[in-house]
Amino acid sequence: MAGSGERAVRTRARLAALLANASVAALRAADGRVAGVYLRADTPGFLRLAVLSGLPGPLFRPWWRVHVDRPLPVCDAYRLGQPVVLANATEAVRRYPQFAAALPFPFASVHMPVPGGGEPLGVLAVLRPVSGDDGDEPLDRELLARLAEGLGTELRALAGGDPDALVWDGEPQCVRPPAVRPPQAAVGRFTWDPGTHAVRADDRLHTLLGLATGDFAGTGTALAQALAPAEAYRVLAALRDTAAGRPPGAPLSLRAADGAPRLLDLWAAADDGALPCEAHGGAVARVGGVVFDPGRAALADGAADQLPQGVLCLDRLGVIVYANAAAACFTGRAREALLGRTLWDALPWLTGPPYDDHLRGALLSPEPVHFHVRRPGGAGGASGGYDGFAVSVHPGDDLLTCTLVPASRMEAPGGPPPPGPGVAAGPATAAAYRPIALAIALTDAVTAEQVSAVVMRELLPAFGGRRLAIYLLQERHLHLAWESGFPPGFLEPFDGVALDARIPAVETLATGRPLFFESMRQIARTYPGLPLDAEEGSRAFLPLIASGRPVGSCVLGFDRPRGFSAEERTVLTALAGLIAHAMERARRYDSEAALARGLQQALLPSRLSAHPRVETAGRYLPGTEGLDVGGDWYDVVESGDGLALVIGDVQGHGVQAAATMGQLRSAVRAFALGDRPPDEVLSGTNHLLIGLDPGQFASCCCLRLDPATGRTRIARAGHPPPLLLSPGDRARRLDIPGGVVLGVDPGARYPVTELVLEPDAILALYTDGLVERAGADIDDGIAELRRGLDRAGAAAARRDGLTLSGVADRLTAAARHADARPDDVALLLARRLRHG
Numbered sequence: 001m002a003g004s005g006e007r008a009v010r011t012r013a014r015l016a017a018l019l020a021n022a023s024v025a026a027l028r029a030a031d032g033r034v035a036g037v038y039l040r041a042d043t044p045g046f047l048r049l050a051v052l053s054g055l056p057g058p059l060f061r062p063w064w065r066v067h068v069d070r071p072l073p074v075c076d077a078y079r080l081g082q083p084v085v086l087a088n089a090t091e092a093v094r095r096y097p098q099f100a101a102a103l104p105f106p107f108a109s110v111h112m113p114v115p116g117g118g119e120p121l122g123v124l125a126v127l128r129p130v131s132g133d134d135g136d137e138p139l140d141r142e143l144l145a146r147l148a149e150g151l152g153t154e155l156r157a158l159a160g161g162d163p164d165a166l167v168w169d170g171e172p173q174c175v176r177p178p179a180v181r182p183p184q185a186a187v188g189r190f191t192w193d194p195g196t197h198a199v200r201a202d203d204r205l206h207t208l209l210g211l212a213t214g215d216f217a218g219t220g221t222a223l224a225q226a227l228a229p230a231e232a233y234r235v236l237a238a239l240r241d242t243a244a245g246r247p248p249g250a251p252l253s254l255r256a257a258d259g260a261p262r263l264l265d266l267w268a269a270a271d272d273g274a275l276p277c278e279a280h281g282g283a284v285a286r287v288g289g290v291v292f293d294p295g296r297a298a299l300a301d302g303a304a305d306q307l308p309q310g311v312l313c314l315d316r317l318g319v320i321v322y323a324n325a326a327a328a329c330f331t332g333r334a335r336e337a338l339l340g341r342t343l344w345d346a347l348p349w350l351t352g353p354p355y356d357d358h359l360r361g362a363l364l365s366p367e368p369v370h371f372h373v374r375r376p377g378g379a380g381g382a383s384g385g386y387d388g389f390a391v392s393v394h395p396g397d398d399l400l401t402c403t404l405v406p407a408s409r410m411e412a413p414g415g416p417p418p419p420g421p422g423v424a425a426g427p428a429t430a431a432a433y434r435p436i437a438l439a440i441a442l443t444d445a446v447t448a449e450q451v452s453a454v455v456m457r458e459l460l461p462a463f464g465g466r467r468l469a470i471y472l473l474q475e476r477h478l479h480l481a482w483e484s485g486f487p488p489g490f491l492e493p494f495d496g497v498a499l500d501a502r503i504p505a506v507e508t509l510a511t512g513r514p515l516f517f518e519s520m521r522q523i524a525r526t527y528p529g530l531p532l533d534a535e536e537g538s539r540a541f542l543p544l545i546a547s548g549r550p551v552g553s554c555v556l557g558f559d560r561p562r563g564f565s566a567e568e569r570t571v572l573t574a575l576a577g578l579i580a581h582a583m584e585r586a587r588r589y590d591s592e593a594a595l596a597r598g599l600q601q602a603l604l605p606s607r608l609s610a611h612p613r614v615e616t617a618g619r620y621l622p623g624t625e626g627l628d629v630g631g632d633w634y635d636v637v638e639s640g641d642g643l644a645l646v647i648g649d650v651q652g653h654g655v656q657a658a659a660t661m662g663q664l665r666s667a668v669r670a671f672a673l674g675d676r677p678p679d680e681v682l683s684g685t686n687h688l689l690i691g692l693d694p695g696q697f698a699s700c701c702c703l704r705l706d707p708a709t710g711r712t713r714i715a716r717a718g719h720p721p722p723l724l725l726s727p728g729d730r731a732r733r734l735d736i737p738g739g740v741v742l743g744v745d746p747g748a749r750y751p752v753t754e755l756v757l758e759p760d761a762i763l764a765l766y767t768d769g770l771v772e773r774a775g776a777d778i779d780d781g782i783a784e785l786r787r788g789l790d791r792a793g794a795a796a797a798r799r800d801g802l803t804l805s806g807v808a809d810r811l812t813a814a815a816r817h818a819d820a821r822p823d824d825v826a827l828l829l830a831r832r833l834r835h836g
Contacts, residue, residue, distance in 0.1 A: 011165055014158055016051070020175045022124065022151045023053035027177050029143050030110070032128035033316075033364060035177075037114070037151070038074055039122040041065060042169040043774075047078060047122065050168040053175040056318035058344060058351075059360050064172060065774070072099050077111040077123045083141060084111040088130050105365040106130055112144050115152040121166055122155075124148045129366040129395075176317050177398075192220050192287045194243035199223045205291060227264065227291060228254035235264065242266040242287045251292070251309065251403050253368040253394055261366075263292040263394055263401060267308055292401060310389075310404035316363065318342045321399070330389065330404050349375045350391070362393040362400055369393045372407065448472070448586040452482035455579055460556065463568065467533075467557025471505055472583065473550050478505060481583075485557060490533045503530060505553040508541040514573050515541040519561040538562045540572060544580035551580040608636040611643055613707035613833050617808040621815055621825040623769070631661040631698070632767045632826035637672040642707055644672035644681070647765040647828050648700040649719070651741075660696050664689065664742070668702065678702040678715035682742065682750040686717070689743035697743035701765050710757040710832055715750040717742050720771060720778070723764040723786055724755075731764075731789040733782060759834040762807065764789055769823035770815060785811065804831050 023035040034054040041048040049064045057064075068075050073084040073096055086092045086109045092099060109127045113120035124147065159165040188205025192198070197219040209226045218226075224235035231254050238248055251263040266289045292311075310327030312320055323338040331338070331347055343359075344351035350373060351359075358369045374388045388407030393400055452470050460468055467485030471478040471494075480495040499506055504527065508515050517523045517539045520532055538558045544551040554576055564572075608616045618634050631650025636643055646668050650661045667688045671681040681702050689698065699719040705712050714722065716738030725731040736753035757763060764785075771781030792810035808829050815825045 011158065015155075015166070016173055018151070018154055018158065019051040020053070020173065022147065023051050023175055024177060026124055026126050026144060026147055027053055029147060030126040030128055032126040033107075034127040036060075036125050036172070037122055038066075038078070038125070039166055039168040040163075042167050045069070047074065048168040048170075049172040050122070051175060052172045054177045054316045055174075055360075055363055056316075056342065057172055057174040058342075059318070059356050059363070060172075071096060073109065073111045074123045074125055077113045077125075078120050081113050081115075081120055083113065083145065085141065086110070103360065103364065105361045106367075107364045110141065110144060112141075112148040114148045114155065116156065121152055124151060127364060129364060174317050176315060187293070188291050190223065190289050190291070192223070192239055192243075192289065194240070194287060197221075208291060208293060227256070227262065229257050230255065238264070238266055239287055239289075242268055251392065251394075253392075260293065261394060261396055263403075265290045265292070265309060265403075293396075312338070312343075312402040312404070314343055314400045314402065316398065316400075318344065318359075320346055327404060330406060349373070358391075358393060359400075362395045366395060368395065374407075448481050448583060451579065451582045451586050454582075455554070456482075456484055459575060459579075463556070463572070464558060464562075465556045466559050467555070469505075469555040469557075470544075470552060470579075470583075471555075472544075472552040472587070473499075473509065478509070478553060481552070486533050490531070493531070503527065504539075504541040505555060508543045509545075509550050509553045512543050512545055514543060514569065514576065516564045516569060517541075518563050533557070534559070536560060538564075540564065542572060542576035542579075544576055544583060546577070546580040546584040549584070551583050554579060609638045609643060611638070611707050614643055614705065615804045615831045615833055616643075616645070617804040617829045619808045619812045619825070619827045621769075621812060621821060623821045623824045631696075632769065632824040633661050633665050634765070634826050634828040635665055635669060636828070636830075637669050639672045639704060640675035643705050643830075644668075644678070644702065645705065645763075645765065645828060645830055646672070646681075646700065646702045647719070647767065647826055648698050648742075649767040649769075649824075649826070650698040651696050660689070660692070660698065663692065664698055664700075668700075672702075672704075677752060678704050678713055679750045679752045682715050682717050682739070683748070686742045686748055687746060690746050697741045699741050699768075703763075703765075705757065705830065705832070707832060710759070710761075712755050712757045712763070714753050714755070715739075717748075717750055720766060720768055720782060723766075723782075723789055724757075725762040725764070725789050725793050726758055727760045731786045731793070733786060757830075757832045759832055761832060762789070762793060762804070763830045764811070765828040765830075767824065767826040769821065769825040770812070770827060772823065774822070804829050 019037045019039075023037055026032065026035040032054070034052070036052045037050050038047040039050045040046075045068055047066050047068060049060065052060055063072075063074075066072055066075055068079050073086060076082075077084045086095065088106070088108055092109070106129065107127050108130045109125065112124045114122045114124055116122075124144065126144065155166055188202055188208045190199055190201040190205055199218055199220060199222070201223075220236060220239050221232070224232035224239075227235055234252060234254070238252055241247065245268060247266050247268060251265040254262045254264055256262050266287055268287065308326060310330045311322070311324040312327050313322035315321050319340065319342055320338050321340075323335050325335070328335045328338065333346065338346050355371070355373060358371050361367075362369045370390070370392045372388065372390055390405040390407060392403045392405075394402075452468070455470070456468050460466065468482065469480065469484075469486065469491055470482040472481045473479075476499050477496050478494075478499070480491055483491050494503065494505065497503065497506060499510060504515050504517075504523070517526070520535060520537050520539075523530065523539060524532060534557075536559065538561050540556040540558075542554040542556070544554055556572075608618060610616075616636050618636075620632065620634070632648070633650075634645075634647040636645050638644075648661070648664060648668075650664065664685060667685045668681060671684045676684070682700060685700065689696075698717075700717045701714070701719040701722060703712055703714040703722075714734070714736055716736060718738065718741030721736060721738075722734045723731055724734055734753070734755075737751045739748045739750040766785065768778065771785050772778050773781055788811050789807070792807040795810070808827055811829075812825060812827055815821060
């Protein structure tokens with residue numbers, strides 16, 4: 001056994017090395033930014049990302065595990081066995097809108113199946129930036145095809161006929177791509193005299209610009225031409241503004257003659273040319289400047305420490321490799337506490353939604369990204385009072401250069417306020433994808449509340465709105481379904497209004513035409529006497545009509561007067577149709593869901609059989625994915641002088657699973673009422689299920705308890721093992737032997753295990769929905785439930801009264817409050833009471 005384990009470890013190590021080499025080779029062949037390899041997952045029908053090169057793993061977490069039937073290019077490449085090439089963003093939007101909406105950046109990609117004889121072994125994927133939507137095909141397809149074919153040959157040789165050797169069941173390994181060019185001078189300084197226009201530059205700037213060593217014998221115009229020939233006007237304008245006391249709030253992003261990215265930072269320099277300062281009250285003696293090459297790795301030469309902006313450099317795995325003195329000051333972290341740590345570890349307030357989107361954009365596209373971030377609790381302590389920053393992220397070949405400017409330094413009298421937290425001022429392409437993002441998000445919203453939340457999250461920010469109200473039509477009246485941003489109680493008089501009322505929310509639905517008001521005065525003139533919620537602002541009233549049927553009305557509110565362009569009116573009208581269809585689907589879901597839940601509850605026992613010496617408690621939680629009723633059940637049956645306790649789980653969901661569950665529950669009750677031992681109950685139920693031939697199987701655990709003596713006999717049919725919490729002891733797992741699931745083998749035998757249940761001991765039976773988690777071992781889930789039973793029992797005991805119902809609530813609390821439950825959950829607890 002030890003030799004087998006060592007071979008498995010060696011095979012895994014060789015597999016990891018093989019995949020890492022393949023991803024790096026693909027990056028080089030395609031001149032790409034990101035490459036990865038997907039392999040089959042341990043769960044049938046899924047692919048797992050096994051290796052990722054050029055992008056931090058946490059930023060790609062939503063795509064670590066994907067089902068082969070999802071509308072994604074990697075899934076199509078695997079399922080069809082054909083390459084999927086997306087030459088630009090336009091093609092990605094046309095063919096894979098969900099993929100494009102999730103990564104709204106101008107990049108090209110290729111997804112090459114890795115041949116494995118019959119079906120592919122996985123998929124080799126490469127992403128690289130393109131300039132706009134007219135990019136050429138991202139790479140040489142024949143070269144990548146040869147790489148994928150070679151990888152397939154090596155994988156098959158490594159597996160040696162064992163397909164399980166090529167299954168990936170963990171997180172992806174993240175590979176740092178090789179440096180594009182060796183580190184060299186990456187920063188240079190200069191000063192400019194606005195009076196004489198003379199420029200003096202240090203040797204590092206000469207090296208960076210390819211100039212002869214010595215003083216730069218030129219003017220600001222010559223310097224601008226050397227820095228960025230195509231954007232010299234921007235450099236000159238920035239120099240003049242800085243000399244007038246208006247330095248740029250963030251480094252300028254420029255392009256050199258060869259297209260390489262450069263950053264230019266300017267400040268009003270003191271007379272002695274020493275440290276930069278933020279502003280001068282009088283005429284500026286000189287302008288100081290620093291030029292960065294964000295694609296090179298040597299910033300730690302001291303020059304950047306004199307900048308007023310914070311500067312952080314990250315490698316392509318998100319590790320901080322450089323931080324200047326200002327960055328350490330602004331973040332309240334010592335420089336040594338920043339270096340060598342990932343961004344999300346060192347500065348967690350700069351990660352997570354929506355900041356991860358901005359970082360992905362900088363890693364995948366050639367353009368810089370700008371956004372604002374507010375640091376929670378940053379207004380004191382080690383933060384030095386800096387609680388908000390303007391952040392710019394500049395992409396490079398090997399590094400990302402991030403600059404931090406405190407929000408207080410960005411504020412100017414009469415100037416526009418900075419955007420809210422996480423609002424990007426970066427690539428214009430992101431705004432164009434808002435309608436796509438709304439459409440995709442609406443497809444996942446299944447309740448009216450979820451639809452409204454999606455509109456609030458996706459639609460309002462795209463158009464700068466602050467208020468939302470959604471009315472739904474029911475029995476010729478409009479009822480308020482959602483509101484946000486309006487004064488408390490303002491909308492109450494309009495809830496339940498009839499269709500003959502002359503108000504804009506009714507008229508837009510009655511006529512089917514949207515109403516746009518560019519000011520509140522315009523509304524007052526059109527509807528005299530109509531109460532208004534504000535003196536300033538603008539409003540849009542949109543009819544919600546799905547397939548010609550009226551659904552309701554949507555009201556969008558804006559804090560300031562604004563016009564609505566023809567394009568905006570067209571987009572908003574189209575989006576109203578999407579919202580209407582989503583709302584109609586949500587209302588249908590709500591009614592059908594209520595019916596489905598009623599059916600589930602009807603199939604479960606309304607009450608459990610009682611015994612004066614035994615306390616029981618049961619809990620059932622339906623799955624939240626879809627309307628399908630489930631097949632989990634539990635029951636307590638009077639059996640002779642004792643009780644029979646049973647819990648089971650029919651494979652699958654839907655009406656068939658529920659029907660089978662009802663039949664099995666009836667069968668178990670019938671066998672248990674005859675006082676049969678648990679092994680005979682399971683054998684009889686097994687034969688019944690095979691005779692019914694429903695094409696389904698079920699797991700089950702059945703026990704017979706004698707309350708007087710505590711004698712307990714247990715039998716299992718492919719079901720998770722029970723847990724036992726004895727008084728004064730820790731909860732333990734009962735690893736009792738069992739047989740195969742019901743409905744498979746007519747000759748199956750179910751061994752019986754006997755134990756004595758002490759007074760006050762708690763026995764826990766459960767279904768796998770309570771302990772299974774995607775990507776985790778079920779044994780870990782059982783261990784966590786065991787620890788939860790320990791904690792719940794101890795907490796109840798400390799209150800001088802062990803309430804079994806309270807214990808059941810504690811054990812199901814996490815599942816009850818989870819955002820999603822992919823499976824049903826059933827729990828049955830039994831406690832033998834002490835004799836009076």
